[in-house]
Amino acid sequence: MVDSEYVLRAATADEHDRFIGLFATAMMFESSPSDLDRELFEPERALVAVDGDDFVGTAKAMSRDLSVPGAVVDAAHVTAVGVRATHRRRGILSALMSRQLREVPEALAILWASESGIYGRFGYAPAAWGVSYEVDLHRVRPRPVDGDAGRIEALSAEEAPAQLGGLLREFQARRPGVSGRSEQVWRGQLQDKPEHRGGRMARQILVHRDAAGAVDGYALWRGKMNWGPTGPANEVAVEELVALAPTAYRALWHYLLTLDLAAKLDYGNAAVDEPLLQLVSNPVALNRRLSESLWVRLTDVPRALAQRRYATAVDVVIEVTDELIEANNGRFRLTGDTEHATCERTDATADLSASVTELSAAYLGGRQLAEFAATGRVVEHTPGALSAATAAFGWPVAPVSLEIF
Ligand SMILES: CC(C)(COP(=O)(O)OP(=O)(O)OC[C@H]1O[C@@H](n2cnc3c(N)ncnc32)[C@H](O)[C@@H]1OP(=O)(O)O)[C@@H](O)C(=O)NCCC(=O)NCCS
Known part of the structure; x- marks a missing residue:
């Protein structure tokens, strides 16, 4: 030492x-x-x-x-x-x-944690769960893709930022938890340094084009040749799959799940409500595992709460504690719905108490405020306030973080 x-x-x-x-x-x-x-x-x-x-x-x-x-x-x-x-x-x-x-x-900071025990003490909380799949391709039975008038093509890394940028922005409007990429960040993301491939082939970029030729989905993946005792046992590693149209989603997954020579497919960054489950007739062959994905830490509570929208109308006073950032302590009145939100300091009595950690956990709509009442970390002072706030903080689509940054 x-x-x-x-x-x-x-x-x-x-x-x-x-x-x-x-x-x-x-x-x-x-x-x-x-x-x-x-x-x-x-x-x-x-x-x-x-x-x-x-x-x-x-x-x-x-x-x-x-x-x-x-x-x-x-x-x-x-x-x-x-x-x-x-x-x-x-x-x-x-x-x-x-x-x-x-x-x-x-108003907020986010990260992926190498180890689960590190960041909670600083007010970060897991706000999105990630699902990983280790698909047994010899066992999985993908459903056929009907009515696809489009086609799948390869794209070069040079063309990708311009072709995929708008698509990712549109996907952000549909799902919380997705990080935006400028053109330069896209280029950084698509760097394919041989020493980071882990023995796999260079990254493949697939796009799905609809009948009119517009790109409506893409997948980034790599393969690895492997030979088992009974023959080829190649591995497919899917890095990212984003689709705006149902046909594109189905067609891209069907392509990846039915590659010749492959025995296993890994995908690490799926949402808890990932529709892939619906595309196979035996979901158990997907071998799903749940883990922590994106951690969130609100650094400016009122600004952060006013920046998001709420699934149902809400009007609640929350007493917030924060051991690290003094300005986050106190009572704040949050009003909001699907169209707007305000959050301001108030002297009114509190309907709920929570620390910055619980508000950070619920921020993306992937975890319920009510979950924390069971352990006393969120306290309800006004009957009904907890279920109303829990419904408002929720969101119809689960958050997903597509990339470990
Ligand atoms: C994780 C790491 C950054 C911690 O740095 P450090 O300077 O040793 O941490 P600190 O001394 O400030 O520790 C602060 C607290 O965190 C705890 N802590 C540190 N690392 C931890 C870990 N990996 N798991 C759980 N707790 C940890 C310490 O015990 C300490 O707890 P205490 O306040 O109750 O005493 C360092 O161990 C590291 O570089 N690890 C390898 C790289 C890595 O994992 N980086 C994180 C990438 S997301």
């Missing part, structure tokens, strides 16, 4: 490679930064802990938007959180998190 002081500061543009180098070592992956990675770096949003001349901790936020119930809002996409092994368990992560959360200009 090294015993020393450290300082926290924002990184500078020329420190990108050192910054990512430290994070890569903490996560145990090989870093090979590209010019595009350097262009996408926002140094003023990248915090570094420095001990002498050494980087010993990192955390950065990316400026991107996120779909939430009824709206698309700016959200700090937090990533590259790492502390050098020689300096762990002495508070560097805590210092990085509390400074970052107090400084983000957005």
Whole structure:
């Protein structure tokens, strides 16, 4: 163990490679930064802990938007959180998190956690569940696709941002939890560094075109050749599948589930209400598993609550506690419906009490406020307020986070 002081500061543009180098070592992956990675770096949003001349901790936020119930809002996409092994368990992560959360200009921060036990103490909560599939392709029985007047084609990574950008934006309007991508972010996302393929082939980009030739769905996937004792046992890894039209959704999945030579298909980022279940006659062959996906932390409670929309009309006073961000403490009156929302500080008596963690969990409509009443983390003071607020915070479509960032 090294015993020393450290300082926290924002990184500078020329420190990108050192910054990512430290994070890569903490996560145990090989870093090979590209010019595009350097262009996408926002140094003023990248915090570094420095001990002498050494980087010993990192955390950065990316400026991107996120779909939430009824709206698309700016959200700090937090990533590259790492502390050098020689300096762990002495508070560097805590210092990085509390400074970052107090400084983000957005009303919420989001992240994917490497380990479930890390971020709850900072007010983050899992707000979207992810479903992963490990499909046994020898066993699964996909239903046939009827009435598809369109076609499936391959697309190059160069063409993809222009062709798929509008489609993803439209998908954001349909599902909460989806991160937006500028053209440059698309290019970053589609970089296909050989050292990150895990032995799989280069990324394949498929699009479905409707009868008029318009792209109405896409899938990103890779294959891996494998040979088992009884013959070919190739593996198909689906990275992302987005479709706006039911035919596109059915056709793309049918294509991927019926590839010759393949024995297994993996897909990691499905929603809990993923319609794939309906496309096979024996869903048990999908081998589904539930896990935490997107974590949310409201950094400005009234602004965040006013930015989303509500499934049913709501008028409720919530007493909020927040140990980290002082301005979030107090009583706020939330009024809203499917079209608008306001949230303002008030002296009125509270109908409900909750900490910022429970409000963050319920923010995307993927978890119910009432879930937390059972353990006393949400307290109802006015009879009926909990079920009314739970219904309002819910949303007809479950959130999904398509990418681990
Ligand atoms: C996770 C990591 C960033 C923690 O950094 P750190 O500086 O050691 O954390 P801190 O000393 O500030 O710990 C703060 C608290 O979190 C706890 N904690 C730290 N890492 C934890 C983990 N992986 N699981 C559960 N709790 C953890 C600490 O015990 C401490 O608890 P306490 O406040 O009750 O004492 C560091 O261990 C790391 O770099 N791990 C590998 C990379 C990684 O997983 N990064 C996260 C990517 S999402």
